[in-house]
Amino acid sequence: MAGAGRAPLHARRVREAWALIAPMALVLLCVAAWPLGRTIWLGFTDASLAGAGAGADFVGWENYYAVFGGQAFGVLVDPQWWRSVGNTLVFAGVSVSLETVLGVMVALVLHRRFPGRAWVRASVLVPWAIPTVVSAKMWAWMLNDQFGVVNAVLLDLGLIAQPLAWTADPVLSMVSVILVDVWKTTPFMALLVLAALEMLPRDIYEAARVDGIHPVRVFVRVTLPLIRPALVVAVVFRTLDALRVFDLVYVLTANSPATMTMSVYARRELIDFQSAGTGSAAATLVVLVIALVAVMVLTAGRARMAEARP
Amino acid sequence: MTAPRPGSVGFAAVVALIVAVSVGPLLYAVMTSLEGGGGLFTPGLWPDEAALANYAAVFRDQPFARNIANSIAVAGAVVAVSLALAVTAAFALARVSFRGRGLLLGTVLSVSMFPQVAVLSGMFLLIRSLGLYNSLAGLGLSYLMLTLPFTVWMLTTFLRQIPKELEEAALMDGCGPLTVIGRVFLPLLWPALVSTGLLAFIVAWNEFLFALTFTLTAETRTVPVAIALISGASQHELPWGRIMAASVIVTVPMIVLVLAFQRWIVSGLTAGAVKG
Structure with a gap:
């Protein structure tokens, strides 16, 4: 004082x-x-971006929901919007879960001391260092239905009878998008977990080892609770990031309805359909959905992110 | 899963798998980029004929050198402006306690969680009204929304770790805040500035949605847009060799950069996330 x-x-x-x-x-x-x-x-106007927002009239909630001649219009009654919300939630839920599990596993491996550890650690950073557009293109090529190496290897091994349309098939294209995202962002998760692991006191593990406690038990009872705060923060960051995904989906599968996320939907309305009104309404809904999920995740994880103490 | 010991065959296999999955796709892209036109469409692991034809074609068929220069210019300018604005703000946020500080930091952090698409139409109108549509300046302006929040956040975290006595001595000597920042903090802060600046550079270098929306002509495109828009005679005849060559050209410098500064980047990421 x-x-x-x-x-x-x-x-x-x-x-x-x-x-x-x-x-x-x-x-x-x-x-x-x-x-x-x-x-x-x-989002409350009938603006078009071509008109630079000038001369736009206020239309109330019409971009969200309106009834004309007994038929409902607006983003909220567009089945593709709800499909995009579903796609985004599936994408975020599955890829963040996989990244977390794989990230913890990779971090546990890198936490051990072994010859060449620095090189392995450096190689894990490679997917993270590759620009998202580039990794989407690289995987689009490897997953190419006719000439891709993934189909070639799977055919050679006899695991599939005919080439799979990885980026065109409705179900497989979502699998592909998740696969590429997991590949690209697991390093981020692994590095954050590794940083948390390296701050843990080593004597606990010595004691556990001397007492002959099984490593899995040590992990579940000791390691996991200790790295939980760092893990929660990493999961929150990644979830919010995954919910706004655009580049990867757009480059890998373009405007395909099967993988369209909320951001891709809003951009399509805005730019491809030149409808600033519905596009902005959709963009506003994206913010609301993400804010809602953020509140839910933060409440569940009780992460104290915005708390600023010197 | 029992944990195999380092040195055991199982452990070595897991490590080998991690390395192969991490690096394999990039190596495959390099091999594809070196293949000639004919060899490309026989799926296999090894190039039939090593050739740099694809690399030459990338620069011949579109202004790719210009695209690279654009990316460097925009990312460089964004880093400089972000750091200049963030370092002064972070000094105040980290070293002076005042009412509303926590709220301000929270607001800044929440901006970094914004979905980009949420500002797309508003940003489009802003850039157009300033006469900056289809220009690098407009693109750079929009990138400040992406880089400024986390540079402020990271530098604030770093600045909190510097002992208070240092600046108190300078303040007692009657130095103004800018002198304190310049003379006392910058020399201590430069590792933080490097890692923060590098992360901001990567964000600007990789950005796609704004670059796709706010530029129109091939000459003002940045690298990610240029790569995404490389097309062949038809939808089904993409020139994969050239796309991979372009990908390798822009990826190798990033990997060199990230690996050279890996300790600082990791410390920057963890300062921004774990301690946040």
């Missing part, structure tokens, strides 16, 4: 602090808050 004589000094420091924060806050207002507000507003 500052003494009475230091109070003016503190007041001056607070003024200086706001002056230092102002440029950053101003830029964020311009490039984040204002565009978001504009998007939400456009």
